[in-house]
Amino acid sequence: MFDFIKPSRLRELGIVGMNERNVRYIMENNPRKFFPVVDDKLKTKIAAQKHKIAVPQLYSVVREQSQVRKLKDILAPYSEFVIKPANGSQGKGILVIVGKDGDRYVKPNGEKLSLLDLQRHVSNTLSGLYSLGGENDNAMVEALVHFTDAFKNFTYQGVPDIRLIVYKGYPIMAMMRLATSESDGKANLHQGAVGVGINLGDGRAVGAVMHNVTCLAHPDTGAKLSELVVPHWDEQVLLASRCYEVTSLGYLGADIVIDKELGPLILELNARPGLSIQIANQEGLAHRRAKIDAHMAQNPNETPEQRVAFSKKAFARG
Ligand SMILES: Nc1ncnc2c1ncn2[C@@H]1O[C@H](COP(=O)(O)OP(=O)(O)O)[C@@H](O)[C@H]1O
Ligand SMILES: [Mg+2]
Numbered sequence: 478m479f480d481f482i483k484p485s486r487l488r489e490l491g492i493v494g495m496n497e498r499n500v501r502y503i504m505e506n507n508p509r510k511f512f513p514v515v516d517d518k519l520k521t522k523i524a525a526q527k528h529k530i531a532v533p534q535l536y537s538v539v540r541e542q543s544q545v546r547k548l549k550d551i552l553a554p555y556s557e558f559v560i561k562p563a564n565g566s567q568g569k570g571i572l573v574i575v576g577k578d579g580d581r582y583v584k585p586n587g588e589k590l591s592l593l594d595l596q597r598h599v600s601n602t603l604s605g606l607y608s609l610g611g612e613n614d615n616a617m618v619e620a621l622v623h624f625t626d627a628f629k630n631f632t633y634q635g636v637p638d639i640r641l642i643v644y645k646g647y648p649i650m651a652m653m654r655l656a657t658s659e660s661d662g663k664a665n666l667h668q669g670a671v672g673v674g675i676n677l678g679d680g681r682a683v684g685a686v687m688h689n690v691t692c693l694a695h696p697d698t699g700a701k702l703s704e705l706v707v708p709h710w711d712e713q714v715l716l717a718s719r720c721y722e723v724t725s726l727g728y729l730g731a732d733i734v735i736d737k738e739l740g741p742l743i744l745e746l747n748a749r750p751g752l753s754i755q756i757a758n759q760e761g762l763a764h765r766r767a768k769i770d771a772h773m774a775q776n777p778n779e780t781p782e783q784r785v786a787f788s789k790k791a792f793a794r795g
Contacts, residue, residue, distance in 0.1 A: 552618065633656050729747070
């Protein structure tokens, strides 16, 4: 990353590297005891709901193999839902069901699964097939998000999400990740997704990169990336900022998706957010962090609303 930029230029831009992130961002701001609340999606969900943070509704949790027999009853009230390992990552073990056809469950690609298929999936989840380190896990059943059409010209398959990094409760940088045919519908920049830097001030694109190279249009849809505007922007920045109170993590990544009816929802929180957000924004985190630290020295204990007002003003671009 950034191999082609001289070290002096990196410093000028305030680009933070991996070692500095690990020591000065994660270790200094994220005591280990606060990790479980973000590493376990069930704990995240419960903590978020306690703080009235909008998340996809939790329908049920399957914790024991003995409950797998009752799965039909557990799922009976819902015609669509998502089954997800509490300790999963990178989309592994996430089963999306968009409808029912008689007693079969329909996936987004039209494939139909039997109750037995679902029971097997849940059983595998509980035994740790999809969890980090293969530990026993819980299977969550949650509401299906109906993703907004606002980005339909800007993504190839895949679900666009918004990543906000929050430093000591202050939104510090934002980006959107857009899937491409090359990234196989996945929103992972290393796999060839497009990263779009987002102006914290107003939710508009400030620039975009694909494989670290500036990119003006979406490679599959041709949509001009400079025209991308994230709707519900103020609501999203506030939602992300309030996750500081939920987690106590001083360096936090919040992943947000937009539901057609419910608006922005927190999908996932991360205690070790990556650094590619800097490439997408063509700007580093270091100068912004210094601004926040200086502001906090004069204005301790601000509310989430005050923190958002500061960040939107201090980091507005263009
Ligand atoms: N409730 C949901 N409704 C619809 N799609 C979902 C839902 N939860 C997850 N997904 C899909 O799965 C992907 C990964 O989900 P996420 O919760 O971020 O788990 P992971 O840790 O595996 O990244 C999302 O980007 C989305 O495409
Ligand atoms: Mg995710």
